[in-house]
Each structure stands twice: as structure tokens, then as C-alpha cells.
């Protein structure tokens with residue numbers, strides 16, 4: 001592996017009277033680092049969608065742009081897994097900002113040089129690269145979470161961190177609009193200024209990459225602190241064994257991740273969770289305008305509210321799984337997915353002419369779906385030793401994006417085109433039920449009880 005990314009080595013332990021104050025300060029600091037860093041990743045994950053209307057005006061068809069857009073989901077899904085196997089053996093302080101800067105460079109190129117948006121093939125390649133570098137965000141964040149926060153606080157802390165992506169995704173649109181205004185203004189309003197959609201969010205992302213580099217620390221031991229298990233007296237098993245040796249890729253994959261049926265179960269569940277997440281969100285504007293008579297303005301509001309409703313929903317889900325179900329994530333997943341199922345049914349059968357009900361349904365789905373999205377990642381962290389955490393989460397991402405998001409975009413379109421919206425809704429309802437069923441399968445699993453080779 002590149003020396004640049006090598007995990008930060010342990011240093012001599014700080015004097016006993018310094019440990020507590022240093023730990024408290026650094027836990028807040030590293031948490032802010034991964035929160036700001038991951039939010040910034042989302043500033044440049046989806047900005048291409050906002051450039052699409054301008055590119056349509058330049059002559060590209062919706063089908064061509066949709067094809068180019070699919071490159072992000074495909075490469076992101078693969079990269080979240082492949083790059084996680086590297087991230088689990090890398091210094092999170094270097095890895096997270098490096099991926100963010102590389103992704104920002106792709107976005108800057110697409111904005112600054114018309115060549116990079118001049119054909120569908122070139123855009124596909126650029127968006128594939130962007131998706132690949134985007135895959136360098138989740139795994140180092142997971143590595144920081146499991147090294148700085150112990151088991152009995154992980155649900156809550158992961159849930160709070162997880163809303164970073166709603167914040168980043170929510171802030172991206174106004175930032176992109178401001179970018180368009182600035183660049184249109186610079187041309188004396190003779191041009192659309194669409195390059196601002198790429199350039200302004202990318203510049204902000206680079207600033208946040210620098211900020212997250214200064215905030216993140218790889219492991220507690222690398223700054224002279226004891227392991228988090230020792231500091232909080234919160235161990236994964238009664239043997240009080242902690243996993244401190246960096247693993248090889250082979251060990252990560254074959255000793256801890258690929259031979260763990262629970263990781264496979266949640267990876268499979270993630271196909272259906274992500275099918276619902278993107279199947280509802282990405283098709284909402286089309287469905288609402290075709291079937292319910294919404295105009296573009298109202299549809300944008302529905303889209304916006306869906307994303308922001310995810311924030312309180314995620315926090316509630318993390319809290320419920322920690323406090324009500326005492327660290328068991330499965331029951332919270334079942335409750336939230338059944339809630340999504342009910343909201344999807346109401347959204348489907350609500351007749352045209354009741355826009356408030358449609359809006360409320362989308363808010364309810366947004367509120368409820370992001371909890372299970374977060375729980376899958378959290379369970380992945382729970383089911384393996386901390387040195388393999390990113391890879392387990394990466395495997396769920398691979399399934400979620402390739403099996404769920406790509407089919408939500410492509411298969412939904414084909415099915416709705418061929419058989420109408422009812423067929424699309426049957427798929428969504430079935431996905432909710434299957435995801436709930438798989439969460440039910442993990443009903444009694446808690447924390448790291450199922451970690452392989454623990455003793």
C-alpha cells in the first residue's frame with residue numbers, strides 16, 4: 001500500500017491525568033471531521049442531476065443523460081466495497097480528504113472545460129471516476145466511528161453522523177444554484193452559467209477536505225490514548241479482547257466478512273432498502289406530475305422535504321435501537337420498514353387532487369427510510385472486528401447500489417413504461433416487505449455477538 005495511506009502508528013501513551021481531557025476533546029474533534037467530510041462528499045455526489053436541464057438545452061436527450069448518470073451509482077457501489085478493503089488498512093485522516101479532493105477535481109474539470117461535458121461517453125467516464133472517488137468517503141468514516149466510539153454508544157453516534165449525508169445533499173442544491181448565478185453573472189448573463197453547478201460545490205468540498213484533514217485522527221493509540229474499549233470499559237465480549245492488529249486484505253475478506261452470514265443477510269436486505277430509497281425519491285417528480293398533476297415547483301418541494309425528513313427519522317431510529325431495543329438493530333429495522341410500507345400504500349392509493357396527502361406520504365417515507373439505511377451500515381460495523389468495519393459496510397453498499405439503486409433507476413423505468421405505475425408500486429411494496437423480513441431475521445442479534453473468530 002502507498003506509504004501515504006499507511007495507518008498512523010501507535011505512540012507512547014500520554015500521562016494518566018491527560019487521558020480523559022484529551023479523549024473528550026478529540027472525540028468531538030474527529031466526529032466533526034467525519035461529519036463535515038462526509039457532508040462535503042454529498043456536495044459533489046449529485047450535482048450532475050442539477051446540470052442536466054442545462055445539458056438537455058444543449059441538445060442531449062434525457063436517455064443519454066440518464067445513461068451517463070447511472071455511471072455514478074455503478075462505480076460508487078463497486079468502489080465503496082473495493083476501496084473499503086484499502087481504507088480498512090489506511091489512515092482515515094489521509095484517506096477521507098484524498099477521496100474528496102479527487103472527486104472535487106473531477107467536478108472542477110467538468111465545470112471548467114466544456115470538453116468534459118461534450119459527449120455522453122466522456123460524461124460517463126467522468127461520472128464513473130467521480131463515483132469511484134466518492135467510494136472513499138464512507139469506509140474511513142466507519143473506521144473513525146469504530147475506533148473512537150464504543151459499542152454501547154455506537155447506535156446513537158452513527159445515527160448522528162449519518163445525517164451528514166442529508167445535510168450535504170440538502171445544501172448542494174442551493175450551492176449549485178448560487179454557482180449558476182455567479183457564473184452567469186461573470187458572463188454578463190450572456191450564458192447560462194451551468195458550470196457553476198460543478199465548480200462552486202467542488203471548491204467548497206476542497207475547503208472542507210482541508211478542514212477534515214486537520215480535525216480527523218486515525219486511531220486513539222496514534223495520539224497516545226488507550227483503545228476506546230479500555231477508556232469506556234465497554235468490550236465486545238467477556239474476554240475483554242480488542243482487535244488492535246491491522247489485518248491483511250485476505251484476513252479482512254475471508255476471515256471476517258465473506259464468511260459471515262449476518263453480513264450477507266444485511267447486504268441482501270440493502271438491495272431492497274436502496275430500491276425503496278431511490279425508487280421513491282428519483283421517480284417522485286415524474287410520478288407526481290404524471291399521475292397527481294403536480295407542477296415542477298411542488299415536486300421540488302416534495303423532493304426537498306423527503307431528504308430533510310430523513311434527519312429526525314434517522315436520529316429517532318438510532319435512539320430506538322439503542323434504548324428501546326437495547327442495541328438490537330433488527331427490531332428497529334422491522335418497525336421502520338413496515339412504516340414505509342404503509343406510507344407507500346397510502347401514496348399509491350391516494351387519488352389525484354389531494355396534494356397534501358401526497359406530500360405527507362413523501363415526508364413519512366423520507367422520515368422512515370433513512371433509519372433502515374443507517375441501520376444496515378451500523379449492523380455492518382457491529383458484525384465484524386473494528387479493523388474490518390469499512391469492508392463489511394462496503395459489501396452492503398455494493399449490493400445496495402448495484403442491486404437496489406441501479407434497478408430502481410433502470411428497472412422501475414422499464415416496468416412503469418411497460419405496465420404502468422401500479423406495477424412499479426407493487427415492486428416498492430414487495431421490497432419493503434422483503435427488507436422487513438430480513439431485518440426480522442436479525443431480530444435477536446446484538447452488537448458484536450456474531451463477530452467471527454472472536455476468541
Ligand SMILES: O=P(O)(O)OC[C@H](O)CO
Nearest residue numbers: 138162165373374377397
Ligand atoms: O448511500 P451512502 O453510501 O452514501 O450512505 C448513506 C448513509 O450514510 C448510509 O449509512
